[in-house]
Amino acid sequence: MAELLSLDDTERLSVAEVHKLYRKFVNRSQVSLMTSFGFGKELVERAEGPWIHTRDGRRILDFTGGVGVLNHGHNHPRILAARQKFAERHRMEVHKTYFSPYVAALSHNLAQLLPGDLDMSFFPNSGAEAVEGAVKLAYKYHGGKRNTILHADISFHGKLLGSGSLTGGAQNHFAFPGISGVRSFPYDDLDGVRRLVAEARTERGDCDVYAILIEPFSASTMRRCSEEFLRGLRELCTAEDIVLIFDEIYTGWGKTGSLFYFMRYEGLLPDVVTTSKSFGGGKSSISAYIARNPVFRKAYDSLTDALLQSTSTTYYGFGEETATAIEAINIVVDDDYPMRARAIEKVLAPGLERIRKEHPDVISDVQGAGALYGIHLDGGPKVLDLVAKLAPGGIARDPLFRTKLITCAVINALYRDHDIYTYYTLNGRSPLVAAPPLVCGTAEVEQFLDAFAQVLETGLSRLLTRFVKEKVTSLW
């Protein structure tokens, strides 16, 4: 007889029991990695707004912003109410051959909020599925006659086999198979794109590129495309009839100070835009690709092709997920999230700049926009590069070893000593990310800045010694 844990049993599991189950049934190495940090050794009781409450009574300020998911903070009351209403009324989740009023209304709302004729939407679950939906649409738009797709060298577009093969960043260090015809250009380099487009010609001299995929603001590196680059790309794509896809999966819904990053530039229009993360209000796993009307129609608007557009056949446009997204984007508009992000930036940007100037030996630079900033902690003593050479396996070969060690030590100190939760990225120069939910006020941003300044005042050698000592102790 199988001995199953009930939901009540599950909620009573201790952190040691959870680690044990992870080691046995999920991933042993994840336990070793995550227990390097305080948060890997605790469990969360509940979370509200920007606050996480741990089982042992700590109140943690969540400055990760849920890695893009939590513009609304944790458990936003309007999101909870929308979901409760949906459940109480016993609404239907699966709309396969009945039409869904939620899908209809959500598509309508997106068309209202996005510029130009970006009108036609599809709703899968994850960002990677939205990216692959956009790529499929571009390929179909050209009737399978073009075979090349371009993406940027530092891009992050997801981890499925297709989206993974379009991801250029360091996260993609193992060569899984992917889609064919993929070429990569240096981010924000229009000449680089032009060169690849010129090279990708058929024998008859026709353009072979069906799509160009780009993050106008790269949330994993904190780099951004210049206006000149984006407008040049638009011009090139229009001239060559290439489908231009903007990946705004992370940066949508106000995070960088405009509704979508590209919308800060009047009249700039991609052919397809992807979104996810805060689109689900922090509760619903939903994504979307939204295409310009004529592009969508040419690709799929016929009876034979009407069902080709999906990237998942079972879970798309689910009832409660779409209902939640309707509420999520209404909140973004009602509470003016772009303005909230700009208000956060007004405090966060000068504060980080002040701290950078006080610690030029540790912080090489700070980049970001709105409520999304990256701090490059890539100074520090060169002797650490020698330490890396003595470290085992892959660690020794990582050119960012020093940066990652310092960044992890700072993240650990922020959490342990100041009850602040942050993260770093595995792309670009691995910045520490300060990305508060947009429900944060000035007081929370000041709290983060004070804590960050105090951590750096501790001095690198003390921070590093303690971090390494804790890591070694946790291994024994």
Ligand SMILES: Cc1ncc(COP(=O)(O)O)c(C=O)c1O
């Ligand atoms: C810009 C961007 N594109 C795509 C993705 C992939 O989304 P998902 O992890 O939901 O597949 C992410 C995830 O972080 C992202 O930031």
